[in-house]
Amino acid sequence: MPEGVKVINRLKNLSGISDLIYSLIAIIIALLIGAVLIFVSGYNVIDAYYNLFYGAFGNIYNLSQTLLKTTPLIFTGLAVAIGFKTGLFNIGGEGQLYWGALATAIVALTFSNLNSFILIPLSLLAGALVGGIWGAIPGYLRAKTGAHEVITTIMLNYIGILATTFLLKNYFKEPGPVDQTALIPEAARLTELIPYTRLTWAIFLGVFVIIIIDLLFKKTSLGYDLQAVGENPAAAEYAGIRPEKMIVFSMIISGAVAGLAGSTMVMGVLHRFITNFSPGYGFTGIAVAVLGRNKPWGVLLAALLFGALEAGGMSMQLFAKIPMDLMTIVQGLVILFVAAPALIQILSEVFKKSRGGGYSE
Amino acid sequence: MNDVISTIFNINTLAAAIRMATPIALAAMGGAFSERSGIINIGLEGMILIGAFAGVLGSFYTGSPWFGVFLAMVAGGLLGAIFALFTIKFKADHVVAGVGLNILTLGFTTWLMQILWGSRGTSPNVNGLKEISIPVLKDIPVIGKLLGTQSPLVYLMFILVFSGWVLLFKTPLGLRIRITGEHPEAADTLGINIKGIQYFSVILSGILSGLGGVYLSLGHLNWFSMNMSAGRGYMALAANIFGQWNPLGGLAASFLFSFTDAIQMRLQSLNIGIASELIQMLPYLLTIVVLAGAVVRSRPPEALGKHYETGK
Numbered sequence: 062m063p064e065g066v067k068v069i070n071r072l073k074n075l076s077g078i079s080d081l082i083y084s085l086i087a088i089i090i091a092l093l094i095g096a097v098l099i100f101v102s103g104y105n106v107i108d109a110y111y112n113l114f115y116g117a118f119g120n121i122y123n124l125s126q127t128l129l130k131t132t133p134l135i136f137t138g139l140a141v142a143i144g145f146k147t148g149l150f151n152i153g154g155e156g157q158l159y160w161g162a163l164a165t166a167i168v169a170l171t172f173s174n175l176n177s178f179i180l181i182p183l184s185l186l187a188g189a190l191v192g193g194i195w196g197a198i199p200g201y202l203r204a205k206t207g208a209h210e211v212i213t214t215i216m217l218n219y220i221g222i223l224a225t226t227f228l229l230k231n232y233f234k235e236p237g238p239v240d241q242t243a244l245i246p247e248a249a250r251l252t253e254l255i256p257y258t259r260l261t262w263a264i265f266l267g268v269f270v271i272i273i274i275d276l277l278f279k280k281t282s283l284g285y286d287l288q289a290v291g292e293n294p295a296a297a298e299y300a301g302i303r304p305e306k307m308i309v310f311s312m313i314i315s316g317a318v319a320g321l322a323g324s325t326m327v328m329g330v331l332h333r334f335i336t337n338f339s340p341g342y343g344f345t346g347i348a349v350a351v352l353g354r355n356k357p358w359g360v361l362l363a364a365l366l367f368g369a370l371e372a373g374g375m376s377m378q379l380f381a382k383i384p385m386d387l388m389t390i391v392q393g394l395v396i397l398f399v400a401a402p403a404l405i406q407i408l409s410e411v412f413k414k415s416r417g418g419g420y421s422e
Numbered sequence: 423m424n425d426v427i428s429t430i431f432n433i434n435t436l437a438a439a440i441r442m443a444t445p446i447a448l449a450a451m452g453g454a455f456s457e458r459s460g461i462i463n464i465g466l467e468g469m470i471l472i473g474a475f476a477g478v479l480g481s482f483y484t485g486s487p488w489f490g491v492f493l494a495m496v497a498g499g500l501l502g503a504i505f506a507l508f509t510i511k512f513k514a515d516h517v518v519a520g521v522g523l524n525i526l527t528l529g530f531t532t533w534l535m536q537i538l539w540g541s542r543g544t545s546p547n548v549n550g551l552k553e554i555s556i557p558v559l560k561d562i563p564v565i566g567k568l569l570g571t572q573s574p575l576v577y578l579m580f581i582l583v584f585s586g587w588v589l590l591f592k593t594p595l596g597l598r599i600r601i602t603g604e605h606p607e608a609a610d611t612l613g614i615n616i617k618g619i620q621y622f623s624v625i626l627s628g629i630l631s632g633l634g635g636v637y638l639s640l641g642h643l644n645w646f647s648m649n650m651s652a653g654r655g656y657m658a659l660a661a662n663i664f665g666q667w668n669p670l671g672g673l674a675a676s677f678l679f680s681f682t683d684a685i686q687m688r689l690q691s692l693n694i695g696i697a698s699e700l701i702q703m704l705p706y707l708l709t710i711v712v713l714a715g716a717v718v719r720s721r722p723p724e725a726l727g728k729h730y731e732t733g734k
Contacts, residue, residue, distance in 0.1 A: 102537045150517055208713040209663075211464060211517055215656045216706040227699035347521055386533040386542070393526025400519045401512035
């Protein structure tokens with residue numbers, strides 16, 4: 062059999078492995094490398110991973126903390142996945158969520174005399190709208206000038222964070238040493254599901270947005286057009302779809318969803334806008350989307366996993382004194398492994414050989 | 423107003439811009455090699471960061487900043503090798519793998535900093551590189567002020583960028599690198615070892631970025647801080663595109679970025695009534711403007727970002 066055919070067959074076998082198993086293997090390798098790092102640094106691996114697991118799922122409170130950390134990741138992960146569907150890599154979630162958060166806080170404070178039924182949707186809408194506008198910029202630049210969105214979105218992250226800080230400090234700051242707005246009115250706050258956990262129904266909003274985006278891609282012609290551009294821009298154009306338009310649309314939707322991450326943080330957790338509040342939800346969203354294989358429901362599962370790593374990581378740091386940055390390492394490794402289809406193939410062949418005595422063909 | 427202009431646009435700002443261009447120009451040249459061979463290298467950011475960290479690590483344990491420089495090149499090269507392995511052998515999407523690598527490096531350097539020195543913020547102070555004066559050069563007016571007394575890495579950068587240009591455009595190896603990224607099928611037919619060329623180019627890009635990184639930590643400072651690269655890898659990538667995948671062009675573009683950055687820093691210190699947040703935006707805005715304006719006439723290597731399998 063010629064070498065080329067072999068490679069094609071290999072890739073065919075590969076797509077036969079279900080996405081879920083594939084992602085699981087990537088997580089397991091990442092956690093194993095994490096274990097090696099913990100061991101080499103002189104910590105107890107079992108102690109570390111026990112605290113990680115217990116901190117994420119051990120009791121109702123810990124579970125609620127996992128879900129709390131999951132919520133923004135659903136939005137930022139979904140935002141990255143939406144871009145991917147159109148062949149775009151939106152690394153700008155961080156900037157988009159800062160704009161969403163600031164817009165939400167301003168609207169909630171400006172219209173504080175409205176009742177919840179109007180104020181909550183209005184505040185959410187503001188976050189999505191402004192996040193969408195910030196997302197539209199790199200989309201437009203990509204469509205019109207070809208400027209690669211990976212670089213422009215990263216630059217727009219810096220600019221977005223600086224710009225929201227500037228606006229806050231000069232126009233919306235509450236008197237005092239901390240750069241933050243006043244607290245938003247009760248009417249704009251999301252109610253807690255379990256008292257004292259800060260876990261609100263924002264997580265259901267996340268699931269709702271997942272359903273909407275899933276329907277968008279599966280059932281609507283816009284969703285079809287967006288994906289067609291992602292799969293083959295030239296063919297899409299031949300079929301009468303305007304790739305430029307779809308690129309801008311995709312980035313608007315993506316930015317709007319990332320903006321909602323900021324909105325729900327302000328309305329459910331912080332109850333105000335504070336500078337530098339995000340510990341990098343926009344970037345973790347990249348790992349979430351890659352691990353979820355850019356499928357909306359995959360994003361939900363991946364967000365749960367990273368939410369658990371985040372919550373568990375905090376208790377690991379607290380009780381086993383192991384730096385939480387290990388979770389960032391795991392995220393990076395997961396992205397690398399999921400991005401590398403041939404690696405899993407090679408591993409599974411090695412595995413087969415070691416079991417089957419060399420009969421791998 | 424005249425005061426402001428004379429404080430900003432003077433020879434010291436230019437000298438600062440030359441200093442600050444050094445890490446970006448080195449990484450941009452790394453990007454040029456990698457992309458000329460067909461591999462998109464978003465991982466430059468992580469390679470700069472690991473270089474900055476390894477440099478401090480080396481200087482911390484041996485007391486010698488030059489050992490730090492050596493370690494930075496080794497670490498950058500290693501990261502380049504890992505990136506090459508994933509993109510070439512494991513067929514990872516270049517952009518996704520690059521972003522993964524950057525996140526991994528950020529986590530890894532911060533983790534190590536906390537394990538070794540108990541702080542996520544900054545490392546302890548170590549021995550940095552001393553500036554050197556070039557005898558005759560330093561006495562020439564203007565040029566002496568700009569280039570007479572600089573960090574040795576600044577001089578090294580000029581030498582390397584020029585050598586890199588020679589290597590890429592005037593030698594058989596450079597021709598092979600360019601053919602590999604332009605037309606791998608043709609390169610294959612000519613008997614060029616495509617994967618070998620790509621491994622070489624990506625590892626070289628890691629070494630150069632690592633060297634750029636160590637300039638950040640030991641060049642005119644003497645410590646490492648969390649996420650020290652702060653987007654310079656992405657700026658380098660933009661500079662590489664603006665510079666037409668040519669080390670000399672990349673140097674010119676890097677100088678443009680760093681000049682803006684130098685002006686930005688001066689404006690901040692002047693306290694002229696413009697909010698510091700707005701001033702700090704300048705280099706990032708410039709990167710976007712340059713990228714959006716430049717692509718009209720740049721053409722990336724034909725096979726950039728594609729996976730090529732011999733005989734397919």
